[in-house]
Amino acid sequence: MTAAVITIVVVLAVIVLIALALSVRMVQQYERGIVFRFGRVLEAVRAPGLRLIVPVADRMAKVSMQTTVVGVPPQGAITRDNVTLTVDAVVYYRVVDPVKVLVNVLDYHAAVLQVAQTSMRSVIGRTDLDTLLSDRERVNTELKNVIDAPTEQPWGLLVERVEVKDVALPDAMKRSMSRQAEAERERRARVIAADAEYQASRRLADASKTMSQTPGAFQLRLLQTVVEVAAEKNSTLVMPFPVELLRFFDQIIQGGATIATAAGDGRGPRSGKDEPAGKVTQAPPAR
Known part of the structure; x- marks a missing residue:
């Protein structure tokens, strides 16, 4: 009789241990647990810590709440001014509603990547090349808004940031842009030189007016010029x-x-x- 009791106790203990093993779940700090009871989602989202579920009846799925980084492969696009280029970007997003992420979309990582690719082609097609190269922040903001629109409400995702990493231009366009930049630099140099000549002429005119008021000023200036020329080790002396x-x-x-x-x-x-x-x-x- 004693052996039978011991056997029953051991069997019950094993059953209890198995039940505990099947019902205990560990949720990490960066995760949230979603419990499905007989296929239906329970309203309560399990917070981080040690959580219990009903064995056999419940199934827990864990969703990471960390920010995920997705690299968008290089995409060929045509800008509004008909320039063909290749653009790649990086998308930063995180989960804000774990229930929608599990229920409304099958693979939200792949879904975000596809939305980012199509949105990037659309935004680049509405942007000029000069804007894409000079005002990169505005392009990033527009990309974020376009990608975030179909993902936040129905999928429970929040796009935090979108960055355009690189813009690859054709070689012919690079040469044209380099010639344009060179011409712009030369134009600025000529304008600066002309402005310097104008300012120098104004200063010389003011100096001549001042010297004309004193008869000996021209003679002093002549002697000063002779001294400056004679200071050099020359065999020829120039006399104005x-x-x-x-x-x-x-x-x-x-x-x-x-x-x-x-x-x-x-x-x-x-x-x-x-x-x-x-x-x-x-x-x-x-x-």
């Missing part, structure tokens, strides 16, 4: 010559030629010998 002095000599020469011409025509004093008509004798310059 005032332009006003050249003009003075030219007026003297022209005045002497006018007097000689008048004398040859008989309208002025004549020399001892008669000179042939039409011959002009220039007077030597005054010394």
Whole structure:
């Protein structure tokens, strides 16, 4: 009798241990547990920790609540200005409703990837190449909104961020863009040089006006220029010559030629010998 009791106790203990093994579930901190009782979803979502379910009748599925990163393969697209390029991106999303994730979509990882691929082609087709290259943040925001629209409410997913990683352009387009950039740089350089010349001319004009008010300023500037030239180890010394002095000599020469011409025509004093008509004798310059 005692042996039979012991056997029954042992059998009951084994059954209890098996039942406990079938009913105990461990839910991690980053997970949520969804219990299906005879195929129907229970309303209560199991929080992290040690949880019990009814053996045989219940089945628990765990859903990770961590942010998932999905890399979108390179997609060929045509921009609004008819430029063919290849774009790849990264999508960051997480689960906000574990019940919808398990019930409404079969494989939400693959579903998000497919939605990201189609949405990226659509958004790139509505964007210019310049906008895609310069205003990348606006393109990322538009991609996030387009991908998040069909996934948040029906699937229980939240797209946190979308980043366009790389934009691959054809070689011909790269050469065209490089020539455009070079031309733009050259245009800026010419504008800057012209502006510098304009500012320098304005400064020189202001300086000449200031120096014209002092008679000795030009002479001091001349001597300063001579000192600067003589400071170099040159065998030739350049002496600036005032332009006003050249003009003075030219007026003297022209005045002497006018007097000689008048004398040859008989309208002025004549020399001892008669000179042939039409011959002009220039007077030597005054010394």
